[in-house]
Amino acid sequence: HLGERTGAFVVALARQHRITSVGLPGFAMRTAPTLRQGLTSLLRYQHLTNTLARFDLLEHDAMVVWSEERFGSPRPGHLLATEVALLSAVHIARELVGEALVPSRAEIRRAAVPKAYTDFLGCPVGASAPRGTLTFPRSWLERAIPSADEDMSSFFHAELERRRQTTEARAQVVADLRGYLGPHLMRGAPSLSAAGAALGISARTLQRRLQEEATTFAEVVDGVRRDLAAAYLQNAEYTAAEVAFMLGYAEASSFHRAFRRWT
Structure with missing residues (x-):
């Protein structure tokens, strides 16, 4: 099935991403003391290396929503790019803190959810959403980053x-x-x-x-x-x-x- 093959391809791409793929903001994130400080840095400087989309972080009670707004008119390639970005974010967060973090929920914009996404994320994935989002516990933000280095x-x-x-x-x-x-x-x-x-x-x-x-x-x-x-x-x-x-x-x-x- 085309959707499942595409899903497997997106997961494979996400697994290849490293925080340094983001460029200098990624290095700043890798040396931050906590995931919160790393994400704050990434959001502040994202426009220096990413002109195709914008990421936002919204804290609400005990949960946090990470969302992506992709610029330009919607196209099939945009949908895939959003999904690669969301899955890559989880993969990178897992690598940064050294834990198999599992989000509470994810949402994608296309109508069908490939099984590969739920297998990779370990959480429910909603379809036909207005934008791509990840919802995860606020406690994630306080996770220490083992590669933290104050001087760097x-x-x-x-x-x-x-x-x-x-x-x-x-x-x-x-x-x-x-x-x-x-x-x-x-x-x-x-x-x-x-x-x-x-x-x-x-x-x-x-x-x-x-x-x-x-x-x-x-x-x-x-x-x-x-x-x-x-x-x-x-x-x-x-x-x-x-x-x-x-x-x-x-x-x-x-x-x-x-x-x-x-x-």
Whole structure:
């Protein structure tokens, strides 16, 4: 049966995962004193190595719910990725504390639960859930991690904090640039050097920071124009020619070509 074969494949993948597969946040987790501190660290820095999903931890009375929100429109691959992530989380937790931890319950998004999942987890698994979740006793969080190392933990956290601040500063540059461009487009798109000067940095620095965010000045300008065009065109008071002017296009035909490309 296809579902059972897929389930066995997901379990095999989960068993191959190690905490270091997560990258630097994984090393910080491995050297943390308890599972609680390790998970807190992982959640704080998850965006540095994972741009496809977000994990959350909710404590409620004596239980804890670990959930995953996967970005993008649902696809079959997303369902499998969620299941790999959930089973891997249990496998990694077991390895970290050196115990055969058994969750209280798990939930997956697809309609049928492969038997391999219940065999691996040792708990009931619900289907057709809005998101993938693991429910486990709060006492798990106080489990000691035998590989804890205070000095190494401090080192990893310092490096993670440095990377977090750098990443957020780069993202802020894009946000600041978008904020600057909006009111200035009517006079034509500002130059890279003019935008840099307005943001208090050189054109070269602005260009480098945009490259670090995997974008370019032209792409940011285009994105701002696209978003403003969508907003302006919802207002029946503006003609297409007026929108083209407000977005800094010299000719309405240039706006029309851009609009066709956006849509």
